[in-house]
Amino acid sequence: METKGYLDMDLLRFTTAGSVDDGKSTLIGRLMYDTKSIFEDQLEAIERSSEKRGDETVNLALLTDGLKAEREQGITIDVAYRYFATPKRKFIIADTPGHIQYTRNMVTGASTANLAIILIDARNGIIEQTSRHTFIASMLGIKHIVVCVNKMDLVDFSEEVFSAIKKKYQEFSSTLNLADIQYIPISALKGDNVVDASKNMDWYTGKTLLQTLESVQIISDYNFEDARFPVQRVIRPQSAQYPDFRGFAGRVEGGVFRPGDSITVLPSGLTTKISKIYNADVELQEAYSPMSVCITLENNIDISRGDMLVKSDNLPNVEQEVELMVCWMNDKKMNPTGKYLLRHTTNEAKCVVKNIAYKMNINTLEKIVDNFEVEKNDIVKITLKSAKPLFFDSYKRNRGTGSVILVDEFSNETVGAGMIV
Amino acid sequence: MSYNLNHLEQLEAEAIFIFREAVEQFENPVILFSGGKDSITLVHLAYKAFFPAKIPFPLLHIDTGHNFPETLIFRDELAKRYGVKLDVGYVQDSINRGTAVEEKGLNPSRNTLQSITLLEKLEEGKYDAAFGGGRRDEEKARAKERFFSHRDEFGQWDPKNQRPELWNLFNGKKAPGESFRVFPISNWTEMDVWQYIKKENIALPSIYFAHDRNIVNRGGVLLAESPYNTLLPGEKYEQMHIRYRTLGCMTITGAIFSDADNLDKVIEEVAAARSTERGNRADDKRSEAAMEDRKKQGYF
Known part of the structure; x- marks a missing residue:
C-alpha cells in the first residue's frame, strides 16, 4: 500500500x-x-x-x-x-x-x-x-x-x-x-x-x-436537502475562560447548516439563528452529514438532548403514530400489543404496538396477513404509537431520521429494528 | 457537490459521536488508559468531543508494575495537560490482597492479571462504562466487538449474545451491576491511527520512535532489559536500534528493528509492514483463541 x-x-x-x-x-x-x-x-x-x-x-x-x-x-x-x-x-x-x-x-x-x-x-x-x-x-x-x-x-x-x-x-x-x-x-x-x-x-x-x-x-447517497440536527448533548463548560458558552453537540443527519441560518427547535417550535459551528476549537463555515459538530445559537433557548434543530423552511414530520417496516431481532416473540422503549435519533420514548399490517415472506416477497406471530428474523409492517411526538423523515428519504430501534424494557435487549415508511 | 469527508474526518466524527452518546447514556464512564498510541488518540478525541468543556470523566490506568518508565512519565504529563483526573489500579495490590496470583516461572507475565485488577477498580470506582482503544482490525475476536459492548455483572463478555447494533442507534440500557465497554475507534486501522496522529499533531511517548536500547532476542521476540526480565542461560543483552509498534508490559512487548525516528518514517514503515502489530505480542500467541478467552473474562 x-x-x-x-x-x-x-x-x-x-x-x-x-x-x-x-x-x-x-x-x-x-x-x-x-x-x-x-x-x-x-x-x-x-x-x-x-x-x-x-x-x-x-x-x-x-x-x-x-x-x-x-x-x-x-x-x-x-x-x-x-x-x-x-x-x-x-x-x-x-x-x-x-x-x-x-x-x-x-x-x-x-x-x-x-x-x-x-x-x-x-x-x-x-x-x-x-x-x-x-x-x-x-x-x-x-x-x-x-x-x-x-x-x-x-x-x-x-x-x-x-x-x-x-x-x-x-x-x-x-x-x-x-x-x-x-x-x-x-x-x-x-x-x-x-x-x-x-x-x-x-x-x-x-x-x-x-x-x-x-x-x-x-x-x-447522503441527504443534503433536509437539514436535521438531533441534539446529543448540551455543552456548558461554566469555566472562567468560557463562563457563558452554551453549545449543542450532535451529528448532522441531513442537509447543510451554516452560520446565520434560520432554524426551528423541535418540539418547542421556537426559532432563532445559528451563531457559530465548531469542530472542537475550529470554526466551520458549513456542517453536513456525517459531521459531529457543536452549534451555538443567537438566542438563549431552553434546549436539551432529544430535541432537534431543523431549518425553518424545511420541517420534518411531527407525529406520535408512525408506520414502520420492522425486522424482529430477538428470541422472544413480539408482543402484538406490547410496550417497548423506542430509540430514534437522540430521542427515547415509550411506545406501544398499535397494529400489525402484514408479515413479509422474504423468500417469495408475498405479504402474509393471516399470521401475526412475529418471531426472530421476521419482517413485519406495523404501526407504533409513541408517548411523545417524534420528528422524522421517511427512511427512504433519510436513513438517520427514519430509523428506530426497539428495546425490551425488561431484558434491555435490542429486539427490533425499524424503518419508518 | 463538495460535501465530502475523507476517511479520517469520518472516523473522527464517528468516534466523537460515540463519546457523546456514552456520556449521555451512562452515569459514570471512565477511559481505560494503557499509555499506548490508541488510548492517547482516544483522549485526544474525547477532548475534541466536549470542547470547550473539559473531558467529563477520569482516566483509569491499570499498572502491572512492569511498565516502560517512559510510559508512566508520559501518562502523568498527559493527565495534567488535559486537566483530567487519573485513577490508577495496581496489579501488585491485587496480588497483595490475594485476589491475583503471580505466574510461576522465571519470567512471569502480569498480562492476564490485569483483568482482575481492572474489574476490581471498575467496581470500586462504580464505573458503569469503560472506554477502550480496542480496534476491530487488531485481532479476530475483536472483529465482532460492538461499539457498546455489554458485560454481565461479572464483567464478562458473551460473544454469542451481543446486542445488534444498527445505524447510529446505540443501546446502553442495563441492569444494576452490569456494565459496558465502549470502543470509539472500533473502525480504525493501525494506519488510520498513525495518520490521524500526524494530522492532529498528537504527542506520543518516545519509545514509539527508533532509539538504542539493551535488548535480548528470545525466540524472535526482542525484549528490553528491565528488572522484571531474568536472562536465561546463554542469553545476554545487546544494544540494538529499535522502536515499539505497540506498548504493553516490558515482559511481553517485543521491539522491532527500525530506523523510523519520526512520524513520517513510522507511517512509511507501517505501510510496508508485513506482519500485524500484535505479531510480536507473546500474549496473543499462547493459543489460537487466546484473545477471545481473555476478553470473555473481562480483558480490554
Missing part, C-alpha cells in the same frame, strides 16, 4: 451477502489477499489452522471466521467487520452470514452500508436466498448493488451462463426500486475479476470487483 495520497482517501462501507457455500468468505479473503491487506503472521496462522483441519489448500475463509464456535462449525454466526484500503479508498466490510435464520445479522450489516455485494453461485443461479438478500438490501436503502456471479471456473467461464443469470436477476429485481445494479462474473477461488481482470473471460469488458468498489459514486 502506498502512503502517498492516503489522507485524501474516502470511505466506502459495504456488506456481503451469501452463504459459506457461495464462497463469500473466500471472496473477502481474496480481496484482502490480493490488495495485500493480509499480514504474514495472519497468513501463517491460517496456514497452520488449514493444516490442522486437513484442508488441501490455504483456506482463505479462515481469515474471516473469527470466533471459536465458527471455526469449529465452519459457519459465520455474527456480523464481523473487516478492513482494507487501496490508495483510493478505505473499505469497511460488514461480513454477515446468509442463512435464513440470520436475517437480523444481514439487516444489521446493511444498516450502515453504502453498497451490497450479492453473491450468486454460477452453477445454481438465482435461488431463494438471492431474492431474500436483495430484498433486505433494498429495504435497508442500500443504493448500490454489485451482483457477483461466482465460481465461473466451474461453468467453463461461460458467457451464456452469466448472461442468463443477469437477465433473470434484472427481471426479478425490477420491482424492488434499486437504482444502481452492476454485474460481474468472478471466481473468488482463482481470483478472476476480483482484483485483477480475468484472462479466462475476454468476453467481459467491464470493471473488476475492486475497480467497481473503488469508483462507485457515494457522495450523492
Whole structure:
C-alpha cells in the first residue's frame, strides 16, 4: 500500500451477502489477499489452522471466521467487520452470514452500508436466498448493488451462463426500486475479476470487483436537502475562560447548516439563528452529514438532548403514530400489543404496538396477513404509537431520521429494528 | 457537490459521536488508559468531543508494575495537560490482597492479571462504562466487538449474545451491576491511527520512535532489559536500534528493528509492514483463541 495520497482517501462501507457455500468468505479473503491487506503472521496462522483441519489448500475463509464456535462449525454466526484500503479508498466490510435464520445479522450489516455485494453461485443461479438478500438490501436503502456471479471456473467461464443469470436477476429485481445494479462474473477461488481482470473471460469488458468498489459514486447517497440536527448533548463548560458558552453537540443527519441560518427547535417550535459551528476549537463555515459538530445559537433557548434543530423552511414530520417496516431481532416473540422503549435519533420514548399490517415472506416477497406471530428474523409492517411526538423523515428519504430501534424494557435487549415508511 | 469527508474526518466524527452518546447514556464512564498510541488518540478525541468543556470523566490506568518508565512519565504529563483526573489500579495490590496470583516461572507475565485488577477498580470506582482503544482490525475476536459492548455483572463478555447494533442507534440500557465497554475507534486501522496522529499533531511517548536500547532476542521476540526480565542461560543483552509498534508490559512487548525516528518514517514503515502489530505480542500467541478467552473474562 502506498502512503502517498492516503489522507485524501474516502470511505466506502459495504456488506456481503451469501452463504459459506457461495464462497463469500473466500471472496473477502481474496480481496484482502490480493490488495495485500493480509499480514504474514495472519497468513501463517491460517496456514497452520488449514493444516490442522486437513484442508488441501490455504483456506482463505479462515481469515474471516473469527470466533471459536465458527471455526469449529465452519459457519459465520455474527456480523464481523473487516478492513482494507487501496490508495483510493478505505473499505469497511460488514461480513454477515446468509442463512435464513440470520436475517437480523444481514439487516444489521446493511444498516450502515453504502453498497451490497450479492453473491450468486454460477452453477445454481438465482435461488431463494438471492431474492431474500436483495430484498433486505433494498429495504435497508442500500443504493448500490454489485451482483457477483461466482465460481465461473466451474461453468467453463461461460458467457451464456452469466448472461442468463443477469437477465433473470434484472427481471426479478425490477420491482424492488434499486437504482444502481452492476454485474460481474468472478471466481473468488482463482481470483478472476476480483482484483485483477480475468484472462479466462475476454468476453467481459467491464470493471473488476475492486475497480467497481473503488469508483462507485457515494457522495450523492447522503441527504443534503433536509437539514436535521438531533441534539446529543448540551455543552456548558461554566469555566472562567468560557463562563457563558452554551453549545449543542450532535451529528448532522441531513442537509447543510451554516452560520446565520434560520432554524426551528423541535418540539418547542421556537426559532432563532445559528451563531457559530465548531469542530472542537475550529470554526466551520458549513456542517453536513456525517459531521459531529457543536452549534451555538443567537438566542438563549431552553434546549436539551432529544430535541432537534431543523431549518425553518424545511420541517420534518411531527407525529406520535408512525408506520414502520420492522425486522424482529430477538428470541422472544413480539408482543402484538406490547410496550417497548423506542430509540430514534437522540430521542427515547415509550411506545406501544398499535397494529400489525402484514408479515413479509422474504423468500417469495408475498405479504402474509393471516399470521401475526412475529418471531426472530421476521419482517413485519406495523404501526407504533409513541408517548411523545417524534420528528422524522421517511427512511427512504433519510436513513438517520427514519430509523428506530426497539428495546425490551425488561431484558434491555435490542429486539427490533425499524424503518419508518 | 463538495460535501465530502475523507476517511479520517469520518472516523473522527464517528468516534466523537460515540463519546457523546456514552456520556449521555451512562452515569459514570471512565477511559481505560494503557499509555499506548490508541488510548492517547482516544483522549485526544474525547477532548475534541466536549470542547470547550473539559473531558467529563477520569482516566483509569491499570499498572502491572512492569511498565516502560517512559510510559508512566508520559501518562502523568498527559493527565495534567488535559486537566483530567487519573485513577490508577495496581496489579501488585491485587496480588497483595490475594485476589491475583503471580505466574510461576522465571519470567512471569502480569498480562492476564490485569483483568482482575481492572474489574476490581471498575467496581470500586462504580464505573458503569469503560472506554477502550480496542480496534476491530487488531485481532479476530475483536472483529465482532460492538461499539457498546455489554458485560454481565461479572464483567464478562458473551460473544454469542451481543446486542445488534444498527445505524447510529446505540443501546446502553442495563441492569444494576452490569456494565459496558465502549470502543470509539472500533473502525480504525493501525494506519488510520498513525495518520490521524500526524494530522492532529498528537504527542506520543518516545519509545514509539527508533532509539538504542539493551535488548535480548528470545525466540524472535526482542525484549528490553528491565528488572522484571531474568536472562536465561546463554542469553545476554545487546544494544540494538529499535522502536515499539505497540506498548504493553516490558515482559511481553517485543521491539522491532527500525530506523523510523519520526512520524513520517513510522507511517512509511507501517505501510510496508508485513506482519500485524500484535505479531510480536507473546500474549496473543499462547493459543489460537487466546484473545477471545481473555476478553470473555473481562480483558480490554
